[in-house]
Amino acid sequence: MERTELVIVSGFALALDRRYHAETHMWVLLTEPDRVRIGMDPLGIETSGTLAQLSFDPVGSELTAGRPFGQLEAAKFVGPLVSPVSGTVLAVNDAAAVDAGLTERDPYGSGWLIEASLSDATGELQGLLENAAEITTWFTAKLADYRRMGVIAQ
């Protein structure tokens, strides 16, 4: 896999080589025409606090956009990992399930969560942020919002 290109936004690394779901803080990287890798973005991780435990639905499970594909337990949040797309789980990151810190340390690389086939190769990606400018604008606005609300440190 190619080296991830990162930009820094107010201290947070942001990869611009992939798509983002604005509400779930999941990134979606197209690895083949109908196959994606899914992970958490750094802002989702920051607002969850130190990650303690990740668990995923098993390979072969059906994915539905807006529905859980696993569970997260962290210092500030306990709840579902919500899928940004619909499809089928093809692989889960066992290393992240064993050591959730991996996702914290390398969210765009070895800390990925699951891989999936898409139920609709083009339609599933349409609701995601793709353009570098809109990703940066969204991330910056979210960051400011979280800081204003005190969810993350000023």
Place this chain on the structure above:
Amino acid sequence: MTTAEASLSPPEVRRANFPDVMDFYAPGLKRWQTSEWVPSNPRRFLPVSVTGSACALSCDHCQTKMLDSMMSVGAGQDLFSLAARLREQGSEGLLVSGGSTRTGGVPLLAHLAHIGRIRSELGMKVVVHCGLVSPELAAGLAASGADGVMLDIIGADETLRDVYHLNLTVEDVDRSLRLLSDRGLRIIPHIVLGLHYGRFLGEHRALEMITGYSVSTLVLVVLVPLAGTPMAHVPPPRADQVADFFAAARSARSSASSTRLRSTSVLTASPTPRTAPSSTRGREGSGQGCSSTAAR
């Protein structure tokens, strides 16, 4: 516990002393969500640290990790202005907490003047984690009108010394209880089960201490081993030990009020609340289910 109750199972003890209703509280220190339950207002009751991420004790079970999930009173800001901002964002109450001083208390004196205003002007509920208190702080808390004061009750000198790094004794904890009680404050004591590196040590003595005062609500916290602390790999106490302690707590009779503890809340190591039967009720961020950092 009476002789008759001694032969009852924990669920039977509960039914013998309480209505057949169980309330579940989602702690305000964390956002919780399950497939069955989503908080209607996750910011309803938020914890605020008056010391930011600083704590002079850095106890073995927490090492300031719990402070990370709290809002901070920032530089150039006071507790009232922070509360006003949170009120605008939908919060209805605050748990005022923070790191500890070297003497086991939370440095609250400078913030007490704001509590009354937060209650009267913003209409918010204010519950306080006070830790061990001086006579001055107990008086100030009473004058502030705080809706409740929470502190961990430690029943073993070894735990105070080894876990909290405090050169104090159980008598000092009891003195704080007395000071708060004498001021007529609503005391919501916490007992952390397994606090001494996962094993029971002073819990039953702590319960005895509490029954010496007029206390209507007791919070039992089951030790949650936190990543990055000396207790990270300590196994929490066994479920049967916890159940037995619950039975003991539900049977406890307050010698001060001659009434039983009306409510016993629990905060467990379990990350996900179980699906509640029809006779249970869920509540979010009441503050009663919140665990203390400084007071432990």
